[in-house]
Amino acid sequence: MSHATFLIPRDALSRIAGAEASGGELRFRHVTADDFYVVTRVEVASGLRLPVDIPKSYQRLAWGDDDLIGQWLRTPERGVNHNHWYLLRRPGASMPYDAFRELVPGARDPGANVGFLITHEPDLPEEHVEAGIPEFAAWFLTRDEVRPAHVAIEPSTLGIQQLDGAWPIQSLASHSALIVGCGSIGSAAANALAAYGVGHLNLVDPDRLLWDNLIRHTLGPEHVGRHKVDGLKTQLGQRWPATTVTPHPLDVVDDAHRIRPMIKDIDIVVCAADGIAPRRVVSHLSRRARKTAILACVLDHGRIGEIIRLRPSPRFGCLLCLRANLAQQGAMDAEADQELDYGTGQVHQPMTATPPDLHLVGTLAAKTAVATLLETHHGDDTQRFPGEHAILGLHPTGDLAAPFDMRQAGDIRWSTLPSPRPHCPTCSAA
Structure with missing residues (x-):
């Protein structure tokens, strides 16, 4: 799990960024052979879950079933993704679950399972962006601790451009x-x-x-x-x-x-x-x-x-x-x-x-x-x-x-x- 990566396709980014809601459900596909998670469905309003358009050329992203349920939240307070940036640079580092809930009160209780959460922090200060603090961050949640996960974002511009x-x-x-x-x-x-x-x-x-x-x-x-x-x-x-x-x-x-x-x-x-x-x-x-x-x-x-x-x-x-x-x-x-x-x-x-x-x-x-x-x-x-x-x-x-x-x-x-x-x-x- 420590080396797992969350892949967020461009269409998922736009759905999250453009949603009127401040949070919602996510569906993930876990490709176990390569240990990465792909966002496949985004809840943009209460009960409205839209599929994510993933180009057919990304064949490996279509492997497996999208049966994992997670959550996305647009964080009202700055600093959440800064913590992600800080923890990810310290191998094995984590945050106590209770402390994370105070920082992100909307995070769902994972119960006895592992929870999946993506936090969206728009309008980051320019100096934070230049330092590498991400607009989107991924987390694994248990009732004991919260660990940061690697995130890969499909850029808006690809190829020679x-x-x-x-x-x-x-x-x-x-x-x-x-x-x-x-x-x-x-x-x-x-x-x-x-x-x-x-x-x-x-x-x-x-x-x-x-x-x-x-x-x-x-x-x-x-x-x-x-x-x-x-x-x-x-x-x-x-x-x-x-x-x-x-x-x-x-x-x-x-x-x-x-x-x-x-x-x-x-x-x-x-x-x-x-x-x-x-x-x-x-x-x-x-x-x-x-x-x-x-x-x-x-x-x-x-x-x-x-x-x-x-x-x-x-x-x-x-x-x-x-x-x-x-x-x-x-x-x-x-x-x-x-x-x-x-x-x-x-x-x-x-x-x-x-x-x-x-x-x-x-x-x-x-x-x-x-x-x-x-x-x-x-x-x-x-x-x-x-x-x-x-x-x-x-x-x-x-x-x-x-x-x-x-x-x-x-x-x-x-x-x-x-x-x-x-x-x-x-x-x-x-």
């Missing part, structure tokens, strides 16, 4: 992103973009979620057989409902003619697709549409990660310009590294990186995209990145040529991009 004022959610809500490749890295990027507050996501991937994907994908087994983009639409809609998600089960190479107009209508592209061809297509289409593209992948069998920010600027070249420059320096062919039988361009390699490393790369890709939007469109200098090309040490061996010669896990090395090559077919006409 809770960060309003601390994060530019209104700015990001106006932006859209196209995510090409919704596998392990892309699904993590999609979740992160929605969590950052990007208003609209277009998801492009022709593949279905299959059993071998489960080890590394953000989707669970309930989505096996579905297109990844459709599963992500469901997942993101439940987790981040403020973000609109549009699925496109398309192949960026075969359906490039359908992807091209999409890129014109969005603000930024994130590509986490496997293989050489999809990345080259994204690089080319984005440059021609004068949109920034963020490319994310893992290399060397998942030992290192790579993020490339391709901005449509005469200062920076495209993906092929970068690879040509690195080849001149003796670096590995990072595009061919993603495919079996290096350089054949036939079949992409099986994924060998650990799921958290893949998700780390996807999250950093999303951060790069969001930082680019905020810096470019809103002049936010706090989101300026140190470069355009990042190499991440995941579990590196240190035996590769620069810039892939990472030696420490967790290290991130940023560098710039080379200028466009003369007569580059992607950059020259952009």
Whole structure:
């Protein structure tokens, strides 16, 4: 009982706060496996007991029977909930029942049982609220003692809006992103973009979620057989409902003619697709549409990660310009590294990186995209990145040529991009 928690849904709060009566009966549901109590019915006037609307998404709050009867009281005297705050911070502390009855004379006699009481203390002084004294407090009553109980209040604002004022959610809500490749890295990027507050996501991937994907994908087994983009639409809609998600089960190479107009209508592209061809297509289409593209992948069998920010600027070249420059320096062919039988361009390699490393790369890709939007469109200098090309040490061996010669896990090395090559077919006409 000492660790039990009372959960008060938003609808119960409004019914108690808006009741003309100063007290009444409460119904509770006790979920014994997790030892919490949920308010399910509130008496707002004599004999008028109204059910509490609990959203179906809170599935666990619907477990068990609501057969426990308690009481709520609007306390006329200040100090009741201050006592709750004081006692709760002292493990095992309680108040004698008689002393509590003097403080709260309307509390019902629990008899030989345990009573449940919620006290409502509206109009708390601002300094009390800042100190953490609650407007609603919960108590266990016996004839010997009264103990405070933990209380969890459903806030009036949920989701990304809770960060309003601390994060530019209104700015990001106006932006859209196209995510090409919704596998392990892309699904993590999609979740992160929605969590950052990007208003609209277009998801492009022709593949279905299959059993071998489960080890590394953000989707669970309930989505096996579905297109990844459709599963992500469901997942993101439940987790981040403020973000609109549009699925496109398309192949960026075969359906490039359908992807091209999409890129014109969005603000930024994130590509986490496997293989050489999809990345080259994204690089080319984005440059021609004068949109920034963020490319994310893992290399060397998942030992290192790579993020490339391709901005449509005469200062920076495209993906092929970068690879040509690195080849001149003796670096590995990072595009061919993603495919079996290096350089054949036939079949992409099986994924060998650990799921958290893949998700780390996807999250950093999303951060790069969001930082680019905020810096470019809103002049936010706090989101300026140190470069355009990042190499991440995941579990590196240190035996590769620069810039892939990472030696420490967790290290991130940023560098710039080379200028466009003369007569580059992607950059020259952009």
